[in-house]
Amino acid sequence: MDILNILTEGTAAAVRNLYGEEVAADKITLTPTRREFEGDYTVVTFPFTKIAKKKPDAIAEELGQYLLQNVEEVAAFNVIKGFLNLSISAEFWKNFLAETADDKQYGQLPANGQKVLVEYCSPNTNKPLHLGHIRNILLGWSVSKIYEAVGYEVVKVQIVNDRGIAICKSMLAWQKYGEGETPASTGIKPDHFVGKWYVAFEQKFKQEYADWQQSEAGQKLLAEKKNEKQPEDAFWKKYKNTYFNEHSTLGNEARDMLLKWEAKDEAVRNLWMLMNSWVYAGFEKTFEALGVSFDKLYYESDTYILGKDIIEQGQKDGIFFQKDDGSVWIDLTDKKLDEKLVLRSDGTSVYMTQDLGTAQVRNADFAPDKMIYVVGNEQDYHFKVLFEILKELKEPYADGLHHLSYGMVNLPDGKMKSREGTVVDADDLIAEVVQEAHTQGMERGEFQELTPEAQNDIAEFVGKAALKFFILRVKAEKSMVFDPKESVDMQGQTGPYVQNAYVRIQSVLRKNAGDLTAQAADYTEMSAVETSLIQQIYGYPATLQTAADNYDPAFIADYCYNLAKSYHRFYTDHSILKAESEAAKAFRLQLSKATANVLEKGMLLLGIGMPERM
């Protein structure tokens, strides 16, 4: 049984026997003992003062005595200011280590028969992926891995926003100005190629708009509509959308293309398929570089019509209501969520309609027990409403929905803005960290001696570790500052630091051929650093569970860093291969193996692989 349970139950029994009252397990606070005090776990005795009618110190003393006598694993205790510090017997830790060291399944919970569907990434197809997508992708992938580790079957899906005005802009610009260029003819990565034409459209449009502002029609409008104290450029900025929709030639052409697309015009559809195929080929490369994959892709071009039947049924059931202009709404004001449109007056769908339909399709496809949507926090409101509607509709899966909301990624000098060209491109970033890892590797003797192929492999491992760890160590809910300079750091609280602990262990293990496991039991002089390492390894399953419960890989990243840190400390404090006794050597090899095993497992949950050398 878990030591925390043993101690909790022991404490409950102690209170029952000493003071004659039952205490619920969740009323007993049990925490790891702070490093500056003697002991492994600490019981906080303040909550018992009312029951016992004694001072905390006296209670702690009595509980300590009881636990020492009645709980086998408790080897000693001390009391400081009402805190009862318990020391667990060395035998307990050694037994645990012996069982764990070679257990490759440690930390993998048995299948629980439940299925979870994780949606992540969900890009638009008009331009390449950027830093924001990277955070999304890493979170989605990692949460998938974490759920697999706690026993779920996981289905990873993506909804591709492959239609709409944005892709039409890329299509139109390429058609008008592309002169037959292709990714192949230019050598540009295909998704970047499509993005290039999206940017081209925006530039042409901007020029057109600027020209129009100076034209007679523009000046006339300005004179009519601009209010007194508004500066001219502010007016034009605000008017931009209206201009696009009502006056712009390019805007007209793009909208015309969208209409043709909707009418299934063959030429437009062919162009659309061609450009999207380029984008997908490009995305695939980026996914590959990040080491992620999907089990099923949903396309918005298939799903955008979905959901209407749900609205219809819901209208009959009185969940939705129709306004005079024919639009359909849901009233969620009692939930403090306002009224929300679910069908336009012309009967077409909106985003919400699609999401209702998509949820239903996914349920039909996979019948998951949970669905996790990895989407940025700018859509918090949308998902609150979506989940609420599904509840009102009494969908059977409505209780298993979760929005993994994550914060924006900002740069040191502020937000990423596509208009100002400050967006950090995903491919560039990955290439940069790998290059930096290579450069730093070349400063080391061991690295220089490897073949170029091996060097490249290691640079991939190390560079990507730096990038992924840098992003995943921040709690998902918080917005984060991404400093490109810091992201390629490989010292301190970083992915490569953790890898280095693993590599050191592999190096030691390579030099030790024999199996000495049997002798480890004879080691009796466990140091504080050694005990602490075992305890941390012991805490891995609990951390894993916390990460799953909170939908947050940051717990795993933090754990791996701390474990690596403890190992580095242990490594400099103790000799392993030249240990003072055979028993010590055997024990430390065992401890090293167990550490490496857990580090590898944990980092894999973050999508970070471990090299043998670096």
Place this chain on the structure above:
RNA sequence: GGCUCUGUAGCUCAACUGGAUAGAGCACCGCACUACGGAUGCGGAGGUUUCAGGUUCGAAUCCUGACAGGGUCACCA
């Protein structure tokens, strides 16, 4: 403005979900091991946890209010 999230060392982040003297990394200063891999270890300096009240044995954590910042309030997605 309504709703919502956030505010911790110069900077980037923690704090086991209410527990002991708020911890790490970076940057800065000073050390260590002729090394089982130095992408390491140890030490120093750095804090009124934005502010003001409250709740209680105990608050960075919960409540109220202010201040500052982000997000969102489309018949866009």
